[in-house]
Amino acid sequence: MSTHEVTNQAPPLVDYDVYGADAALREGVARYAAPERLAEIDGELGELGRAAGSAEAQHWGELANTHEPVLRTHDRYGNRIDEVEFHPAWHSLMNRAVSAGLTGDAWTRPDGHLRRAAGFMVWSQAEYGHGCPVSMTHAAVPALRTDPALAEQWVPLLTSRSYDFGLRAPQGKRGVLAGMGMTEKQGGSDVRANTTRAEPLAADGEYTLTGHKWFCSAPMSDVFLVLAQAPGGLTCFVLPRVLPDGSRNTFRIQRLKDKLGNRSNASSEIEFDGSTWAQRLGPEGRGVATIIEMVAATRMDCVLGSTSLMRQALAQAAHHAAHRSAFGGPLVDKPLMRNVLADLALESEAATATALRLASAFDADTAPEREFRRLAVAVSKYWITKRCPVVAAEALECLGGNGYVEESGMPRLFRESPLNSVWEGSGNVNALDVLRVLAREPQVVEAFLAELRLAEGSDRHFDTALKELLTELADPAELETRARRVVERLALLLQASLLLRHAPAAVADAFCLSRLGGDRGSTFGTLPTGLALAAIVDRTRPAV
Structure with missing residues (x-):
């Protein structure tokens, strides 16, 4: 029996360009790509972005998670085979990832790490689990x-760009x-x-x-x-x-x-x-020394994966708020919801700027860039993967009860969100790695600080926080106990330095005031008044 028409439900976020809708990602690619290659890279990422946002790819993601892999230890005759059986949707996801160069481009093409990092962040928004073998390869x-x-x-x-399972x-x-x-x-x-x-x-x-x-x-x-x-x-x-x-x-x-x-x-x-x-x-x-480059690359992919997940969570939340009305108007126009979305957007933009800066350091591969990334990857892996679960949870809440329902896709994002903080070393392992660098590799520390100092004089909150960091680094007392605090400060200052130099003023100012200036509560949506919140939200919202 029909009881009512379905109204005021946000349409699914589908058939859109994941890359084209992400201003921070597009601007970052343009910042670091060689000018003569930018059009080619943009074209490839746009094609991949449209595929990632398609109904077909999203359905692949649903099927691959509904029909989980199955272990076959023996064949029908009792012979040991030790094979894992996957749904065809998994193979479709893998085929597109491999054919897009996400397993090989970093090592075979100019601007390869940048291309591959942006592509990994784009395609992972279709489905996150298959990123593991892509990353390992x-x-x-x-x-x-x-x-x-x-x-x-x-x-x-x-x-190779051939997926041959x-x-x-x-x-x-x-x-x-x-x-x-x-x-x-x-x-x-x-x-x-x-x-x-x-x-x-x-x-x-x-x-x-x-x-x-x-x-x-x-x-x-x-x-x-x-x-x-x-x-x-x-x-x-x-x-x-x-x-x-x-x-x-x-x-x-x-x-x-x-x-x-x-x-x-x-x-x-x-x-x-x-x-x-x-x-x-x-x-x-020399096992650890031999495999350390693999660990550095997979830690980098933890940064990329969490950044991708945060971006997709934000996109879903902003899309819902733009199409859902409550209390007399669209949710996105409500001051409190706008505050939440802007706060989430700051986190996503900061992570994207950091991820692409790291990719550029891998591409350059000069001694100063190797020294910078030695510390920056560990710092970013710690912080960005820690922020991912809280971003996913807050974005889910933006959809209300709809976000708690499996069909929305948000529960899958939320379950995925803690993974990268555990994979390739938990938070403590990464924090201790940072301490080893601080104690033993002064040239690496100086390369990292030189990156921060590029933004000196741009913002008073940044300058104050940088001075406080230097004071803290000079005090060796109980440094291991303070390790997480130190790593968090390093990460926030790196993100702030990048945003001050490259992001719109509305984004950089809000980030520095709330993350470094202390004018923010303990949850998302507590940004102070007087900031250009509408501009921050509009910049991140998919135009669908």
């Missing part, structure tokens, strides 16, 4: 390049995916406590592995970088799923993890049984 390249022979074998396949001999595939296995149950982030053993074989550089990995990313991948204890200490190894002769390496997937979010992606526990074959990557005892 991208990040394996710099580690493999420490060994020319292994790099020659694997890097062309890892950087399935366990087959790598030399017969058009492209491959990479995973990583570092974490063990007794050590967690303390990988030096790993107990997986590596026994040398007669052939130089070849070993067999025995042990258990508590978290193995993307277990359906073709090749893995793993850490194990060799006779000379903790060492990095390259472990293929399928051996050159076409037989399967011993790689026992014990179970898939039942996770809070990231449901479309398979994370697993795996066993090596003493016959698992691997090749050494780098010298024995």
Whole structure:
């Protein structure tokens, strides 16, 4: 029986250009791209942005999370196969990501890190879980390049734009995916406590592995970088799923993890049984040093992933507020809702500016830029991933009860939001990494401070906060206890410096006053009066 017409419901945010709707992202790409390549990069990102905002891609995301991966340990005859089965929607998402260069462009094209970072942020807004194997594959390249022979074998396949799923001999595939296995149950982030053993074989550089990995990313991948204890200490190894002769390496997937979010992606526990074959990557005892470039790249992707998620959460909230009326007019015009949306927009813009600045540092790859990013990646990974869950929660609330309903997509965003603060080192691990840099690498600290000082004199709140930071850094007393406070200050000053130099005055002024000046409450929507809130919100709202 019909009881009423459906009115005053926001239409779905669909069939729009994710890239074109994001002014901060477009401006950042224009800032760092070589002028002669900007039109090409804009065209590629616009095409990807329209695909990410399409009804088809959004449906793929829903299906991939509804129909979660399934572990098949044995075939019908009882043979051990250790395969992970995915819904076709997952493969569609992966195919588009790989064909868009999100696994390889950073290493093969001019402005590659910038292209890839912007593309990763755009395409991740269609679905977040498949970003894990995309990230792992991208990040394996710099580690493999420490060994020319292994790099020659694997890097062309890892950087291919062909998605070729399935366990087959790598030399017969058009492209491959990479995973990583570092974490063990007794050590967690303390990988030096790993107990997986590596026994040398007669052939130089070849070993067999025995042990258990508590978290193995993307277990359906073709090749893995793993850490194990060799006779000379903790060492990095390259472990293929399928051996050159076409037989399967011993790689026992014990179970898939039942996770809070990231449901479309398979994370697993795996066993090596003493016959698992691997090749050494780098010298024995230098495992952490060898794999550190992979960790730096995946930490960077934590920044990109959280920035992408915050942007999508903001876009959904602003879109809803623009189309929903309450108390006599559109929600977006209500002063209190506008305050909330503007506050969320400041967080999103600051994260976007930071992510693209980091990408530009990877592209430049000069000594000063390497020193800058050494500290900036750890600082940004800590802070931006911490802000993501609170942004997602507040954006969900902007939709009211509709946001709490699974069909809105907001619950999936919210469940995804804590992941990157855990992945590749929790907040404490990253904060301690920052402390090590502060204590041991003065040239890195100076490169970071030089970036901050580019905005000196632009805002009194910024100048005061910078002086306070320098005072705090000069005091070594109980520095570990204060580590999170110090890292937060470093992150906020980096974001403020970037916004003061590159963002509209309305954005930069509001950010500095609220984040550095202390004129803000403890929740979103507590920006002080007198700021250009309408201009901030209008700049971020998708025109759909």
